[in-house]
Amino acid sequence: MPMQVTQIDRPARLSDRVSREMEAWIRELGLAPGAQLPTEKELCERFGVSRAVIREAISRLKAEGCVETRQGLGAFVAALPGEGSFRLDLDIDPDGTEAEDVFELRCIVESAAAELAARRCGPQGLARIAAALAQMEEALLTNDGGAAADDAFHQAIAAASGNRQLERFLAYMGRQFSASRLPTWDDAGHRSGRAAQSQAEHRQIFDAIRRGDAAAAGRASRAHLEAASQRLGIRPRARQDHVIQPLAGETWGDRA
Amino acid sequence: MPMQVTQIDRPARLSDRVSREMEAWIRELGLAPGAQLPTEKELCERFGVSRAVIREAISRLKAEGCVETRQGLGAFVAALPGEGSFRLDLDIDPDGTEAEDVFELRCIVESAAAELAARRCGPQGLARIAAALAQMEEALLTNDGGAAADDAFHQAIAAASGNRQLERFLAYMGRQFSASRLPTWDDAGHRSGRAAQSQAEHRQIFDAIRRGDAAAAGRASRAHLEAASQRLGIRPRARQDHVIQPLAGETWGDRA
DNA sequence: GGCACCAAACTTGTCTGACAAGTAGACAAT
């Protein structure tokens, strides 16, 4: 009796139970990535449910990223459960470097987006950026709001990069930073001039993109994000602490 | 030049496309958590597919955690799509630009990692990179293997950047590309010289990092990835199709 | 009028059978 799975009780959702059973089954058998799963028909018989349920269970495993299917071939183990998606470690912060790492990663991707936008954006993309910029100008005049427009500005630049994956990644990171734009655009931010300073940086980014000057757009974007990080109290990481290393095989080549 | 880019150019599955459409639809309409989605029958008509496809798409959104269903009631928005994690769209490929987008994103982050590594890596980090490089040299001599060392090389550079988030993100992307390094290091790759050419690029990256020349390291990394993408048959995205746009408020300013 | 009850009309969950599309392997023809 290696594993009596047959016949599962009915109360909860059948497909959920089956998908959990299958996941545990994959893990317990230690199926390596690439291993083939039984066919849907066999799984139907093994679990005593219809093919629709099996397909829904497999669909869930696919969404979790630990199973891949190919028409005409079968279903295969893709990766260990939980490895399929990327999640930034924002919560755990043992020595305080996580936030700086996240910010640095964002700075890299966002400045690249600005460069690409300068190279590739068309009139409608530029218009969207300009609209967000105008909203922030208005917020500056009325001393009220502007955080949403700030979001829209960065999103518009990401979209103008023409790279949907890049856009999605920045949208994801932007959500993690949603709270960090508030200190710029709340009452204190307006009064202290943080909003005005931020907007000046935005104008530089926009202007570089409009001119199609990719290098300038990247520089302006980097400057903006570094200034923003300072406004937030995040120290930027050290930029230069490298010393030229000896050539291979002299002192450190023995250690893998 | 092998045009089949294993794993990336699979035909789009209907259910995947529908789930993406639905996710975008939820986001664009700004449906708040708790809002009810159309019934499955309505979605069938709207997307012109069968209920099985709709159910599979909803199942994926359920697994992603942004939709909940209750029997007899309907489907509801649970949270904003993609709030908790990031996943690259490798499967869906309607117009063939997804693979290029993913590659471009990777190129951006990886070349930045090389620059940072050049600035910040210490002796032990450099040793790890050198070890992977040496393994590939050996693979080149024996005409056997090298894919694992290739992985290790890029991972070591990512680690040497000193940014753990960046390292994790590249590790995640590396998993998505695991199959794409095979054509370089298999028998055909060794014979055709792809392996040797790739290794020459690796040496340039390593040398720039050792010298602490960040700009050169970034250039070499970019060149390596672009060459790799060409070896894989992925055309790089256009680098320059921008025309300088008029100033705001003239011709296109009316459209948001 | 107000209240308990029930039936009808939704919804999603599950089942069944069928066909289309893609793949690998056998097999015959060249």
Add this chain to the structure above:
DNA sequence: ATTGTCTACTTGTCAGACAAGTTTGGTGCC
């Protein structure tokens, strides 16, 4: 030996049906 085809098997998609849960409205009774 190579090529083309054919077959068996896989997943993908479709259609229709019934079961199970929820809401809604009516119906009869008080």
